[in-house]
Amino acid sequence: MTTGPRVIVVGGGVIGVCCAYYLARGGAEVVLLERSRIGAGASSGNAGTVSAGHPPLNRPGRIRSALAQMLDATSPLYVRPRWDPELWRWMYGFARHCTAAHVTHCMRVMAPLGKDALGLFDSLLGEERIECGYKASGYFDVCATQAGLEAASHEADVISGYGYHPEVVDGDELRRREPAFGLAVLGGVFYPEAATLNPSVFLERLCVAVGKRGAEIREGAAVEEVLHVHGRTVGVRLTGGEVVSGDAVVLATGPFGAALARRVGVKLPLQPGKGYHRDIPIGPNGAPKLRVACVLNEASVFCTPMDTFVRFAGTMEFSGENSDMRRDRLQQLSRAGRVCFPDLGPARPVSEWCGLRPMSVDGLPIVGPLGDIEGLTVATGHGMLGLTLGPVTGEIITNHVLGRGDARLPALSPARFG
Numbered sequence: 248m249t250t251g252p253r254v255i256v257v258g259g260g261v262i263g264v265c266c267a268y269y270l271a272r273g274g275a276e277v278v279l280l281e282r283s284r285i286g287a288g289a290s291s292g293n294a295g296t297v298s299a300g301h302p303p304l305n306r307p308g309r310i311r312s313a314l315a316q317m318l319d320a321t322s323p324l325y326v327r328p329r330w331d332p333e334l335w336r337w338m339y340g341f342a343r344h345c346t347a348a349h350v351t352h353c354m355r356v357m358a359p360l361g362k363d364a365l366g367l368f369d370s371l372l373g374e375e376r377i378e379c380g381y382k383a384s385g386y387f388d389v390c391a392t393q394a395g396l397e398a399a400s401h402e403a404d405v406i407s408g409y410g411y412h413p414e415v416v417d418g419d420e421l422r423r424r425e426p427a428f429g430l431a432v433l434g435g436v437f438y439p440e441a442a443t444l445n446p447s448v449f450l451e452r453l454c455v456a457v458g459k460r461g462a463e464i465r466e467g468a469a470v471e472e473v474l475h476v477h478g479r480t481v482g483v484r485l486t487g488g489e490v491v492s493g494d495a496v497v498l499a500t501g502p503f504g505a506a507l508a509r510r511v512g513v514k515l516p517l518q519p520g521k522g523y524h525r526d527i528p529i530g531p532n533g534a535p536k537l538r539v540a541c542v543l544n545e546a547s548v549f550c551t552p553m554d555t556f557v558r559f560a561g562t563m564e565f566s567g568e569n570s571d572m573r574r575d576r577l578q579q580l581s582r583a584g585r586v587c588f589p590d591l592g593p594a595r596p597v598s599e600w601c602g603l604r605p606m607s608v609d610g611l612p613i614v615g616p617l618g619d620i621e622g623l624t625v626a627t628g629h630g631m632l633g634l635t636l637g638p639v640t641g642e643i644i645t646n647h648v649l650g651r652g653d654a655r656l657p658a659l660s661p662a663r664f665g
């Protein structure tokens with residue numbers, strides 16, 4: 248039974264689907280509009296790790312290391328050289344947030360959100376009986392250089408001050424726990440407070456749960472404009488002219504949200520940050536059968552075991568809003584894998600993919616009322632943590648839209664950009 252307002256959620260990525268779920272569960276009449284198909288953005292092909300509480304990308308020293316890497320197409324970070332004033336403005340804003348004080352601020356916001364996220368995954372998957380390969384068995388951050396090891400240990404130190412329990416381990420201990428690691432691995436950190444799952448299976452099954460709770464899900468429905476009368480949201484207009492009416496609208500359009508926000512006079516400081524995955528089948532000529540997931544520290548590549556394959560996912564590329572796949576970026580994933588897994592064979596990948604992360608200028612999600620139009624809310628900017636923060640964002644948005652209030656919202660609100 249729906250007893251609450253009629254809410255339109257725009258965008259069928261993990262954020263939109265989670266918002267739709269908690270809104271429908273809270274009694275709202277929900278319509279989810281996706282311009283393409285559910286999971287068409289970054290939400291289906293990501294690395295599948297649920298892990299928060301880490302410092303943001305904006306941190307002291309980041310600009311120096313980024314400048315050294317950014318024009319090299321084979322480094323973890325790549326910026327395609329081009330004239331794009333929006334990108335350069337965003338990079339200037341990003342650099343201004345690379346301070347120790349900002350890291351402390353983000354840790355205070357994100358560390359408790361990460362705890363909430365893990366708890367919500369447990370209850371959501373249990374209550375809806377969603378089978379998606381969820382394993383709450385942590386992951387390793389593994390290093391093949393002394394510099395990597397020092398950076399990883401420093402990050403572990405920071406995180407342990409916020410109620411997390413990372414464990415620094417040497418190379419021999421890592422190989423004892425995960426025999427697939429080769430001798431090049433010098434050591435690393437084990438993060439017990441983390442989980443992994445198959446993100447496309449999670450999204451597909453969560454959509455079934457959303458439908459069962461009475462929400463309407465429409466694919467191929469592109470929103471062109473948010474409609475408002477006397478400062479109140481009244482619905483949206485789709486490409487083609489159809490009007491869908493609603494009392495409230497939630498923009499969960501990932502990195503594509505800036506254009507819709509601009510139409511209501513708000514500038515969202517977002518850039519698309521492209522990442523890739525390569526799924527290598529498990530077997531003698533392919534990937535080792537990993538016991539737990541890991542991230543290869545120096546290359547920033549996640550290796551997540553998913554049933555019959557290992558997903559190698561990562562890299563950050565600022566090349567605008569496109570889905571062009573660069574072979575050199577994809578090859579980088581396997582190259583990084585071979586450093587730590589000497590037995591990684593030449594088997595053909597079962598999938599190659601790229602997706603765009605919604606990167607906010609300050610490394611925090613952008614969640615809350617948008618502009619001065621009553622009933623209009625945004626939920627984007629989750630960067631490298633959209634899967635992790637999907638359920639908790641859905642809960643915060645629901646509390647806000649249904650008028651219950653949520654103490655976690657002010658730190659995430661777009662109002663912080665002035």
Ligand SMILES: Cc1cc2nc3c(=O)[nH]c(=O)nc-3n(C[C@H](O)[C@H](O)[C@H](O)COP(=O)(O)OP(=O)(O)OC[C@H]3O[C@@H](n4cnc5c(N)ncnc54)[C@H](O)[C@@H]3O)c2cc1C
Nearest residue numbers: 258260262282288289293294296470501522632633634635
């Ligand atoms: C390689 C890689 C690895 C990653 N690994 C992880 C990880 O391990 N853990 C983690 O937590 N996160 C990870 N992420 C990040 C995560 O995938 C993203 O943060 C998340 O998917 C963003 O979700 P979203 O719903 O905001 O955006 P999206 O998934 O982009 O969804 C937005 C949707 O809105 C739709 N849309 C846009 N405009 C309109 C419109 N006008 N009308 C209707 N629909 C519209 C789009 O078609 C799209 O489907 C990774 C990302 C990448 C690229």
